[in-house]
Amino acid sequence: MQAYDLIVIGSGPGGQRAAIQAAKSGKRVAIIEKDAAVGGVCINTGTIPSKTMREAVLHLSGFYYQNFYGANYHVKDVVTMSDLNDRVHRVIENEVAVIQDQLQRNGVDLLHGRGSFMDAHHVLVDSGTGRNQLEGANILIATGTKPAVNAKVPVNGRTIIDSDQILAMTQLPKTLIVVGGGVIGVEYACMFATLGVRVTIVEKRPRLLEFADTEMVEALTYNMRDRRVTMRLNEEVDSVEELPDGRVAAMLVSNKRVIGDALLYAVGRQGNVDELNLSAAGVVADDRGRIHVDADYRTAQPHIFAVGDVIGFPSLASVSMEQGRIAAARAFNLKIQSDPAAYPYGIYTIPQISFIGKTEEQLTQEDVPYEVGMAYYREIARGQISGQTEGRLKLLFHRETLELLGVHIYGEEAAELLHIGQAVFRLKGKVTYFVNTVFNYPTLAECYKAAAFNGLNRLH
Numbered sequence: 375m376q377a378y379d380l381i382v383i384g385s386g387p388g389g390q391r392a393a394i395q396a397a398k399s400g401k402r403v404a405i406i407e408k409d410a411a412v413g414g415v416c417i418n419t420g421t422i423p424s425k426t427m428r429e430a431v432l433h434l435s436g437f438y439y440q441n442f443y444g445a446n447y448h449v450k451d452v453v454t455m456s457d458l459n460d461r462v463h464r465v466i467e468n469e470v471a472v473i474q475d476q477l478q479r480n481g482v483d484l485l486h487g488r489g490s491f492m493d494a495h496h497v498l499v500d501s502g503t504g505r506n507q508l509e510g511a512n513i514l515i516a517t518g519t520k521p522a523v524n525a526k527v528p529v530n531g532r533t534i535i536d537s538d539q540i541l542a543m544t545q546l547p548k549t550l551i552v553v554g555g556g557v558i559g560v561e562y563a564c565m566f567a568t569l570g571v572r573v574t575i576v577e578k579r580p581r582l583l584e585f586a587d588t589e590m591v592e593a594l595t596y597n598m599r600d601r602r603v604t605m606r607l608n609e610e611v612d613s614v615e616e617l618p619d620g621r622v623a624a625m626l627v628s629n630k631r632v633i634g635d636a637l638l639y640a641v642g643r644q645g646n647v648d649e650l651n652l653s654a655a656g657v658v659a660d661d662r663g664r665i666h667v668d669a670d671y672r673t674a675q676p677h678i679f680a681v682g683d684v685i686g687f688p689s690l691a692s693v694s695m696e697q698g699r700i701a702a703a704r705a706f707n708l709k710i711q712s713d714p715a716a717y718p719y720g721i722y723t724i725p726q727i728s729f730i731g732k733t734e735e736q737l738t739q740e741d742v743p744y745e746v747g748m749a750y751y752r753e754i755a756r757g758q759i760s761g762q763t764e765g766r767l768k769l770l771f772h773r774e775t776l777e778l779l780g781v782h783i784y785g786e787e788a789a790e791l792l793h794i795g796q797a798v799f800r801l802k803g804k805v806t807y808f809v810n811t812v813f814n815y816p817t818l819a820e821c822y823k824a825a826a827f828n829g830l831n832r833l834h
Contacts, residue, residue, distance in 0.1 A: 378404045380705060381497050381510035383489040383650070386414025387691045388682030389516030390473060392698035397480040399706055404508060405482055406489035406499055411466075412473045415518045415683075419538040421691045422469055423462045424561060425722055427540070430461045431565045432724070438786070441761040453569055455543050462541060491655035494675050512705040515657075515665060515673075515680040516698060517650065519643035519689070522662075527553065527614045527639045533622050534614060534637045537562070547571060547635035551624050553611050555582040557721055559640035560594075564724040567601040574604040574632050576611055576624065583721065587733045589768065590784040594723055597764060606632065614639075645684045662686075671701040679705060693717050716800045720789035725765055728788035730796050731780030732770060743773040747805065747829020751785050754824065755816035762786040767821035769795070769805055769829055776804040776830075783821075791818055805829060 379401035382389045390412075393405045411418055432438065434457060436448045450457065477484055485508075487501035497513065499506040521536035523529075529536050535543065537558045548571065552563045555577030567573045575582070582605075583591050599605065610627045614637060617623055622637040645663025652659055657673045657680075659665050665680040667673055673680050679701040682694035696712055703710045721727040737744045751757035751765035765785015771778050781795030798807050808826035813819040 375496075375507045375509055376404070377509040378402050378483075378511070380404075380512045380514060380702065381489075381508055382406065382514045382516060383497070384414055384516035384518060384646075384682070384684075385412040385473070385477075385484070386416050386516055386518050386682060386694065388694035388698035388701075389414070389514065390477070390698065391695040392514050392516065392679075392681065392702040393482045394476060394480050395699045395702035395708075396706065397482050399702075399708060401706060403482045404485055404510075405477065406485050406487065406497070406508075408486070408488045410486065411470045412477070412484065413466075413470055414516075415520075415538070416691045416694075417466060417469050417473070419541070422465060423541055424537075424558075426462045426465045427458050428561070428565055428722055428724070430458045431568050434458075435568050435570075437568055437724070438761045441763065453546065455541075455545055459541055488649055490649055490651040491657075492651075494655045494678065511677065513655075513678045514698070514701055514705075515647075515650065515678065515684060516682045516694070517646040517684050519645055519663070519683040521639070522642040522644045524639065524641065526611060527637070528616075529639060530616065533616055533620065533635070534639065537638065537640050540638070543636070549634040549636075550574070551576065551622065551632050551634040551637040552640060553624065553637065554640035554642070555579065555607070556640065556642075557583065559638070560598075561722050562638060562640065563603060564598060567598060567603050568724050572602055572604075572634075574606060574634065576606045576609050576626065576632065578608065578610040580608055582607075583727070586719070586721065586727055587729060587768070587780075587782040588735060590727050590729070590766075590782050593766065593784045594725075594727060597725070606630070643683065643689070647684065670704040671697055672704070677705070688717070688719065690717075690719065692720070713800065716796065718789075718792050718796050720792070722789070725762070725784060725786045726788035727782075727784050728792040729780065729782040730792060731778070731799050733780065733782070734770065737770060737779060742779070744770050744779055745773050745829050745832050746770060747825040747827070747832070749821040749824035749828060751818065751821070754818060754820050756818045756820070757785075759816060760786075762818075765818075767791070767825050769808070769822070769825045771805040771829060773833065776806055778803055778805055778807075785818075787818055791821070794819055794822060 380396045382405040385407040487499040624632045647659045647663045664686040681697035683689040718730045747769040752763040768782040770780035808822040
């Protein structure tokens, strides 16, 4: 039986970062991965494939060139799933190779097989051809999630699919029903709509992306409707069936019937804990497979940690990486600092939404005296040059102290552009920083200066 200072179950972003953090501290580390390729859902079916597919969609559709050359301009007249998959698979292969190299360079033992607890300190690895028993002073669970299952939606992997099966589609549908108005559903809805697919979104809540700033979501919703996306909000699916002609029909609770060539079910995800035998280790998951942890990511067993999507919101790859780093540091009493309030959010819709800090709704509920500064891409030279005129940047700041309280961006490159505001927000800087800073011209970063002037002018 091999003994390790840290055993990591799952090689996604959280597990990978935890393993490397521990290894760089001189600890003996093993990482267990059930699939042939490392990287978890993030690399193989989730974050990386979806963002790569998005870039392929934007390029092949000629989306941002259409402002100059007309709505009928396309880099490729007929875009196929094969066109999208070619780029995706190339990126996945590269990312898998990078992760394997990082683990090898840092001396992390990579074991392929299904990991399950024997007791609180021992893990069994079943590779299918043999079994290994490992002993761990500390164990970290980073098994991620899988698409939630609904008996009302009989996923068949062809015309009724979940988000992990997008790349397995053989052809683009002409019409698509997307069930779920969360991040995954809205991101894919935007991609397919950009390719000319007629998309219908069914969402039981009154608006999309409820955790994001209302104004930014309204701007996105308007843009999606302009691309002929139909919104069925405050609606819930009662049943789904495959029709004799191969199409799919979704019956809503309100007795509406929506028909499409395919249906994407993107309502929630379930923690990957079924095969872990958590009870043997004294760890408990809720009915959605989520493991409860404290501020240091410790479970009910102080030497067993859990990070990433398996612990629930926000389920972002970037946050999972940081959680893994923190958990490893806590396990070995390493001194590191991190501020969850300063974690950014990036939603890869078309255009993107990205934000940090408080929303207007939160500040209003907390009775904080704040002011708003707004800038529009269309009024910035770079926006006109690039054709990315559909966008805006909003700064929220304290009326009295001028401290930056939030940054919200809707528009292309929002996830990159946010980092300027993130630095100021993290350092508790004032909105006047943007006024007194010179930005390269012409760049979208000038939005910060324009928004700062706009907000400060409201004070007088």
